[in-house]
Amino acid sequence: MQVFFTLTRRELATYFVSLTGYVIIAAATLLVGTSFVVLLRNMGNESSPMPITEIFYLTPFFWIILLLATPVITMRLFALEKYSGTYETLMTTPVSDVQVVSAKFTAAWLFYLVMWLPMLACLYVVQHYARQSGALEPGTVGGMYLGIALVGALFLSLGCLASALTSSQMVAAMVSLTLGVGLFTLAFLPERLETGTHWQAQVLASFALFRQLHDFARGVVDTRSVVFFLSLTFFFLFLTLRAVESRRWK
């Protein structure tokens, strides 16, 4: 446990001692802010029965932040250490591969959660000036953040895998972006299939990320979605672990 906490702390600290962390947070905050401006413009024209959190999920802004920020957060995790050689000093200390993978993932995930905090301020502004009482309702906000945390964990685990496979940060970012966009577009495939009753369509439908997040945004926590996100996250972390171990049998 000591090793896990020591490593997590260092990994988390690297986001904040360099400019990278602040740039990511600033960019995400800018996009969140812009999306809220756009939302409020639209809401000025017509009223909507949906809470603002739900509308936000339906905008492309949320997905742009998610798809772009996660590869940037995860790309350096393993790739940079391999490139600079510190991977060798890390792996020759008495740490286990599980500790390394879990600590790096946890640090990335915590940073990702911090990145979403400024959105609370946007919600507060909406609640305060638009008299949208649902904006900061504990249930909806909790559900929304749970959804953000879960979908983020999935995308970050993809990024971990990509970073563990290469020693180039650029390649890691491109691979995880490709995997992430691929996973995201799977959701649009069922609509292209003729009937919705085929088993293929049903399987693909369960990958419809934004439909699942839609529930979270309304404050509805569906166990199936939670299990779906958690199991996929663990699956990709397991693959990351294998990639890290491969050094021993390659």
Place this chain on the structure above:
Amino acid sequence: MDNDPMIEVVKLTKRYAGHTALADISFTVGRGEIVGLLGDNGAGKSTTMRILSGFLPATSGTARIAGRDVFYDSREVRRRIGFMPENNPLHTEMRVREYLKFRARLKGLSWARSRARVDTVLAQCSLTEVSQRIIGQLSKGYRQRVGLADALVHEPELIILDEPTIGLDPHQIRSVRQLIKSLAGSHTVLISTHILSEAEMMCNRMMIMLGGRILAADTPDNLQNLMAGRGQVIAEIAAPVTELNASLAALANVETFDVSPAEGDFHRCAMTPRTGCDVRPEIFSLTRERGWALRELTRSRNSLEDIYMQVTKPKEEEEG
């Protein structure tokens, strides 16, 4: 387990796709020894060290550290070694003390103990005055010492240093060497280098590697004595040339000699003695008997460079 040798390598082979980095090497290193791995770039020094530190697996053969297999008991082995890889990679964005503290915690030291040990190694490596500086802004000499401090921080039984003095200026080299020498006895140290004089200065024993093989392994003195038979004896004597030639020819232990005129009455005699003989006392008594003046009498020892060149040369010709 304390009776086991510190390092025991048996028939270790490492093949990368396409070429063999280590070919069937075996050696042992006892506790408290400082051993130098010597060889050109690509001789297999770094590969040996990476396998010993558990970073790379061997293709075949076994390596044991303090009686534990480096592959099957990797974490126990890693607990016992301090490893400084080639080029000394560090987290350049961290401060010196912060980095050493992080490394100490990573190596399983308790909070209080890591604090005490970091203070100790900071003093030991003369880093106390830069302990709050950012590693990326330090000179190479300081960085190298940070790497050394990291290797020492958990008091490992075995310290493995891959080219610890590369790229340093002469003053820094001297201080790093002194530091390594001070570790003798309490720690076992394995150093790789391609600088011969360095190995000669620091190590109790040297292993010369080439093309993934160990060509010679012995103490620096023994390696020199091995070749000493070929060393020449130089004498400068003031005497008539003909008499000098005749008396040198009469000496049974002098195999060949060459007399050339030096300034004044002196002649410079270069003699090759019979293997294992020291002809210097005979030369001295000869000059005393004849009443000749003698102003120099030395044995030119084969330098380690010569030995190294001799040992590695035939192999290179084979390959060429």
